[in-house]
Amino acid sequence: QKEVEQDPGPLSVPEGAIVSLNCTYSNSAFQYFMWYRQYSRKGPELLMYTYSSGNKEDGRFTAQVDKSSKYISLFIRDSQPSDSATYLCAMKKTGGSNYKLTFGKGTLLTVNP
């Protein structure tokens, strides 16, 4: 079993829809939870991150972490065609190995105009 599991999709939604992306993880040592967006043939870029449990909102994006369930989510409101990309969840520990990111497979999202 991989440390981080993510449904690869693909996910196709109409413009304006609410999108829900999710990851589960098995290692309770993860403390930072991140969402990266990767456009085709580009490197990943950090969208937002959460430390430990809770919610964080940034514009149309909301990240949620439920450490008791080892489950994280990213919600995109009023989705736009420009949101079409692969969304990767990533996690890292604190302390000695706080430099290494562990990624999910990524979910390919297409927002149709």
Place this chain on the structure above:
Amino acid sequence: DTGVSQDPRHKITKRGQNVTFRCDPISEHNRLYWYRQTLGQGPEFLTYFQNEAQLEKSRLLSDRFSAERPKGSFSTLEIQRTEQGDSAMYLCASSLAQTGVNEQFFGPGTRLTVL
């Protein structure tokens, strides 16, 4: 553009040949990372430098792979005797050494195809 740059962007080689990739991090970043991403997968950690010191190598990094970061600036990743299984996107990232989220900024990657 002051982001992470990688060269070349694409490399096609024949099995058994050696290849070398270069990464130029963001200038003030003292940490540099290499990841490998295969089709349909997320990036997987390969190795990490703090300044010129290579502090960790993943088990994914076989003895055919070597990475250097002379003088703590740019880094090179060399693959000797390439195999078809080495075909992947090789991503470089850099960050500051600090507590907290320590955001890693990724370059555009080098896509390697081994024929």
